[in-house]
């Protein structure tokens with residue numbers, strides 16, 4: 006899997022061949038070892054060029070091999086042999102040189118990159134570190150601060166930045182291989198003494214201790230419990246403090262710990278899950294590879310509140326024409342200003358001119374959308390209002406226009422039934438802020454056409470979103486699972502916990518925010534409105550039921566009581582916490598709330614007990630996972646990967662824990678089942694704690710690994 010030819014008389018050209026990204030599989034590594042040996046042994050060959058086929062140098066080690074018994078030549082000695090060669094070796098980098106691919110290039114004596122190439126050491130995002138010498142060679146080549154940045158963030162750099170940093174020696178505008186061959190001819194007779202990076206001294210910055218302390222603090226703060234970034238800092242420190250070979254020993258030692266860790270498994274699972282969700286399929290058999298999307302040249306957004314503005318920005322940034330409609334004149338003017346500001350700031354961040362500004366036209370008249378290819382409705386979350394908008398859209402739009410709703414929970418089928426062509430209707434559920442958050446749930450109903458789903462999925466990709474196709478039900482996947490999670494958090498307060506305790510447990514688990522801080526941020530009134538709509542908010546005495554019971558189920562009115570006091574969270578300066586002023590972001594413990602909670606417990610005869618972090622995690626997370634199993638059982642999500650990607654990209658689930666369904670597998674399905682049974686017994690009036698039959702079935706089938714769940718689900722569906 007590495008082709009060898011001699012070109013221009015004296016250059017040995019080695020081409021890596023392993024589509025689609027020329028990953029360094031065992032066969033490729035063997036191919037490199039063999040071809041390098043051949044080139045070095047051929048007296049006619051004076052220099053060597055290594056490149057990759059199909060315009061990509063190398064995507065790094067073959068991640069699929071990591072979970073297997075790895076065989077074939079190891080990377081470290083292979084790269085060492087290239088560096089030690091007595092003929093110049095030039096890396097010709099097109100497309101990407103990532104991870105082991107860049108480490109291979111760092112072992113070469115020269116690196117030439119195409120101007121469009123991207124380079125990086127993204128191992129940290131897979132729970133690993135660059136263990137083929139990357140942590141030792143890169144700081145020697147570009148200095149400790151820059152190496153720390155690249156290795157701990159895993160970010161990819163452009164060829165221009167790589168040149169500026171000193172990662173590459175030259176940038177080519179045209180054929181990189183031709184440029185590399187020409188260059189190889191020119192350096193054939195030159196000494197290699199100064200070209201072997203491992204022999205360079207590692208520059209020791211004057212503020213050495215402060216630099217590493219700062220780096221460690223930074224990764225600990227942002228890693229939310231992930232161990233790989235910390236190990237990356239430790240490995241780079243070894244480069245700066247030890248001779249090369251000892252540094253390599255340290256790199257190996259740290260890698261050994263990471264390699265077998267659950268975090269690495271979780272992160273590698275996420276890598277493949279993210280790619281798997283783009284290969285969507287619907288219960289009716291429609292699939293990503295047989296459904297052709299229709300091109301969208303012009304799109305519209307209806308309603309320019311917070312969500313509509315973000316969607317308009319995300320659409321305009323794709324370069325398409327956008328019509329933004331808001332019927333209220335004042336709101337329209339404000340939105341115009343806000344959207345322009347967002348586009349200008351976005352362009353400035355990326356060093357571009359805000360061309361997208363001129364792509365948006367504004368109107369207060371819905372007739373303005375008559376000629377668009379696709380509309381995204383983002384009006385207030387109210388079924389009557391949305392129904393009216395869909396009826397209008399169906400009358401106004403040209404035939405074939407796709408009509409999408411950005412509802413977060415309402416019935417997409419019902420909206421579709423308001424139109425002449427329900428097959429053109431899908432949900433496009435964005436997450437706030439819509440121009441920033443990566444997740445998009447594409448919601449199909451029984452009538453949605455495969456083409457409508459394919460078009461929404463493709464549009465999501467164009468907007469830079471990770472799009473997941475899901476079925477229609479209340480709350481779809483993400484919000485449906487959130488409901489029992491929040492409910493448990495409320496119950497825990499009744500039983501003796503505080504918002505601080507619950508949030509701390511969840512934040513230590515890895516969420517950026519616990520449930521109460523998140524509720525304060527998004528606004529308590531959002532859930533209140535939904536509960537009111539569901540008829541749950543009336544006081545218990547009026548309906549003859551005790552206040553903490555609704556429709557025979559346990560219910561906590563705590564959130565409703567706070568809303569009655571005007572405590573809507575950050576925007577009112579009071580919620581589960583207090584804030585310095587409305588709009589402030591720093592949550593402070595609120596003595597008022599603590600005494601309110603005590604009074605509340607006393608009024609209801611509740612005796613507070615000690616609740617620990619373990620119980621918070623089990624109650625909140627297992628009930629959420631249980632709902633995930635129900636979603637799989639109902640066929641709303643096609644597989645566990647869809648749920649996990651939704652939670653990682655939309656709800657702050659820590660990526661190094663792989664998503665809720667993967668996490669359940671890591672904890673052990675039997676354990677999750679046993680704990681749910683335990684809590685269900687203790688709280689028989691909480692139906693969400695009743696273990697789902699799919700979970701029972703998986704446990705009965707021996708708790709297969711997550712990639713085998715689909716077989717069990719398929720069997721279950723065939724028996725229904």
Ligand SMILES: CC(C)(COP(=O)(O)OP(=O)(O)OC[C@H]1O[C@@H](n2cnc3c(N)ncnc32)[C@H](O)[C@@H]1OP(=O)(O)O)[C@@H](O)C(=O)NCCC(=O)NCCSC(=O)/C=C/CCCCCCCCCCCCC(=O)O
Pocket residue numbers: 025026028063064065066067068069080101103104105106127128131133134135136137260261264265277280281
């Ligand atoms: C930018 C990309 C390269 C391309 O992006 P794009 O064009 O959008 O395409 P994708 O859709 O992303 O990908 C296309 C398909 O290719 C598959 N793919 C991509 N990269 C890889 C890969 N590296 N391996 C396998 N497969 C890959 C992808 O899944 C798609 O296929 P499908 O659609 O899913 O079927 C982009 O793909 C990208 O960013 N790729 C990842 C780049 C990356 O992260 N590279 C780093 C890999 S890790 C690495 O290189 C590590 C190096 C050091 C290893 C040292 C190993 C030593 C092991 C020693 C262990 C010691 C432990 C001892 C323990 C003990 O004691 O027992």
